Amino acid sequence: MNITAIIINAIAIIGLLASFIKDKKKTKKSLKVASKMFIGMLPTVLIIIVIIGLINGFVSPDQISAFIGKQSGIIGVIIIGLVGAVMHIPSIISFPLAASLLEKGASISAVAAFITTLTMIGTITLPLEIKILGKKIALLRNGISFIIAIIIALIMGAIL
Numbered sequence: 001m002n003i004t005a006i007i008i009n010a011i012a013i014i015g016l017l018a019s020f021i022k023d024k025k026k027t028k029k030s031l032k033v034a035s036k037m038f039i040g041m042l043p044t045v046l047i048i049i050v051i052i053g054l055i056n057g058f059v060s061p062d063q064i065s066a067f068i069g070k071q072s073g074i075i076g077v078i079i080i081g082l083v084g085a086v087m088h089i090p091s092i093i094s095f096p097l098a099a100s101l102l103e104k105g106a107s108i109s110a111v112a113a114f115i116t117t118l119t120m121i122g123t124i125t126l127p128l129e130i131k132i133l134g135k136k137i138a139l140l141r142n143g144i145s146f147i148i149a150i151i152i153a154l155i156m157g158a159i160l
Helices: 003-022 025-060 061-068 070-086 090-101 108-120 128-135 133-159
Strands: none
Touching: 003 025, 025 090, 061 070, 070 108, 070 133, 090 108, 108 133, 128 133
């Protein structure tokens, strides 16, 4: 276990103990809510673990590098950006998948595009956005968000 994980866990334990001291009833209620949320997220987490396992098992680093590596250029960044825009998973769960892609040869720009579009684009929520904002504004917001996400990814790739 690295020092960062130890520090984060220590802070969490100290916060939990402080919460218990202040109000045991609210703390227990919060832990129940957190447990229910964790159980609700568990299927998604398991699916991501399976996806990472399949990527690691069946997709070679050469294939990932060719598809979304540095040599794929802006086309690879746009393709993985589209994948991120379509996927509907919590962004916190996407980080292990992104790390796996980086380890397999994906470029920083591609991974940045994946995570940024995943969080900025609402493909799954588009019908709700259209209902609330109207079709023109919802499509405009998503289109501009996609362009900005790709620009962010390309800048990150150039800097890092």
